[in-house]
Amino acid sequence: MPNVSIFEDTLTGGHHNSLGNTLVVADQVNADHSLLRDLIATYASDDEVLRLRVSSALKRVAWEHPEWIHAEIGAIMNWVERLKQPSAQWSLGQMLLAIGPLLSESERERSIALMKTHIEHSQDWIVLNHTMETLAQWAHDDHDLEEWLLPHLACFAEDSRKSISKRAHRLLGGFGR
Numbered sequence: 001m002p003n004v005s006i007f008e009d010t011l012t013g014g015h016h017n018s019l020g021n022t023l024v025v026a027d028q029v030n031a032d033h034s035l036l037r038d039l040i041a042t043y044a045s046d047d048e049v050l051r052l053r054v055s056s057a058l059k060r061v062a063w064e065h066p067e068w069i070h071a072e073i074g075a076i077m078n079w080v081e082r083l084k085q086p087s088a089q090w091s092l093g094q095m096l097l098a099i100g101p102l103l104s105e106s107e108r109e110r111s112i113a114l115m116k117t118h119i120e121h122s123q124d125w126i127v128l129n130h131t132m133e134t135l136a137q138w139a140h141d142d143h144d145l146e147e148w149l150l151p152h153l154a155c156f157a158e159d160s161r162k163s164i165s166k167r168a169h170r171l172l173g174g175f176g177r
Contacts, residue, residue, distance in 0.1 A: 005042040006035075011053040022053045026060035036061065036068055043079040043088070051083065055091035062098040069095055070102040077114060086124035093118070093130035100138060112138070112145060119152055129167050132156065136171040150175060 007025050014020040029035045039061075042054045058076065062069040069076070076095065080088045096103075096111050103111060118131045132153065139146040154177075156168035 005038045005044075007039055007042045007054070007057075008045055008047075008050060011042065011050045011057075012047060016049045019056060020049075020053055022056045023060070025053070026057040026064075029057065029061050030064045033065070033068055036072060040072055040075055040079065043083065048085060048087075051085055052087035055085075055088045059091045059094045059098075062095040066099040066102055070099045070107075073099065073103070073107060073111075077110065081114065086122065086127050089118050089122060089127045090124070090130040093127070093134045097134040097137060100134075108138075116148065119149075125161050125164055128156065128164050132164075132167055132171055136174060140174070146175065150177065 010021045010025055012020075025039065029039050039054060039057055043051055045051055045054075058069065073095070076092065080092045093115060096115070100108075112135070115131045115135055118127050119135065122128055122131070132149075135145065135149050136153070139149045150172070153168045153172050153175075156164050157172060159165045159168065
């Protein structure tokens with residue numbers, strides 16, 4: 001398969017649990033905004049580890065330049081929906097947390113709908129933790145979201161996975177429960 005972007009070779013290889021050259025790529029994109037679309041295009045790779053690294057790099061760009069990620073959030077969400085890959089889902093939760101104040105009402109609604117889907121259907125503990133975190137922070141300013149989220153947090157508070165139950169308890173405490 002031909003390279004899907006200029007970053008594919010850089011992000012490929014190494015141990016599957018390592019960041020590989022993710023930090024190098026994130027630094028390159030943070031230094032040159034024109035490279036962002038090439039990084040997003042790398043989601044087209046067949047390599048799941050490479051796509052995880054794309055997500056990790058995008059998350060780092062989001063915290064450094066939230067306005068850049070905001071401008072591309074529609075494309076990023078399209079990829080996350082299409083891929084159904086946990087690393088893309090949990091990184092999206094982190095990106096959305098970083099860019100939340102920049103979102104339009106329609107972007108926020110789409111983001112919430114996508115994260116609700118992750119809460120309702122994912123079994124991945126990292127997806128659940130990061131998505132709960134973002135939704136809980138947003139729910140403090142959104143009564144409807146709070147009403148939807150609280151029963152889910154209560155359910156997660158009873159989860160057998162300690163990281164999920166601890167996070168859910170902590171988040172519930174932020175709502176006075």
